[in-house]
Amino acid sequence: MADPKVPEGTSGSVGKKAPEPRGNAAGKITENIGTGENAKNSIVWMTITWSFIIAGTLSLLLFSLVVAEKDFKYLDEIKSVWSIFIPLITLALGYAFGKNK
Known part of the structure; x- marks a missing residue:
């Protein structure tokens, strides 16, 4: 029997985050190298x-x-x-120090 206080279609756990699916490769990669500009710099320095x-x-x-x-x-x-x-190495250093902002 459903709880009358919890609206239909909700699990009753307010404020809890749904668990992330396992095997999320993109999440593991961004965990290691970062996102956006940090990811670009991280890959350059890892290459060097x-x-x-x-x-x-x-x-x-x-x-x-x-x-x-x-x-x-x-x-x-x-x-x-x-x-x-x-x-x-020269190419990676040229990219790291020569990019314009």
């Missing part, structure tokens, strides 16, 4: 950070091969790793 991390790690691994094998052929590979990531 991960570029340095990946290129630095690959360089250290290749340099360890140079030291271990006493062979300098891997130095060209280190140059090619950085030739990929330097333009990406």
Whole structure:
């Protein structure tokens, strides 16, 4: 039997927020990077950070091969790793500091 004090079509829980559906990917992404202008800046800085991390790690691994094998052929590979990531970092920095408001 329905409660006479609660209008028809309501659950009776006034002021409570409906639970968000599980698996909301957009909510998790915005939770990590933010929204609007903050999201743009966050992606730029994440790109720069991960570029340095990946290129630095690959360089250290290749340099360890140079030291271990006493062979300098891997130095060209280190140059090619950085030739990929330097333009990406430069592009991200140019966007971060060169955008007009």
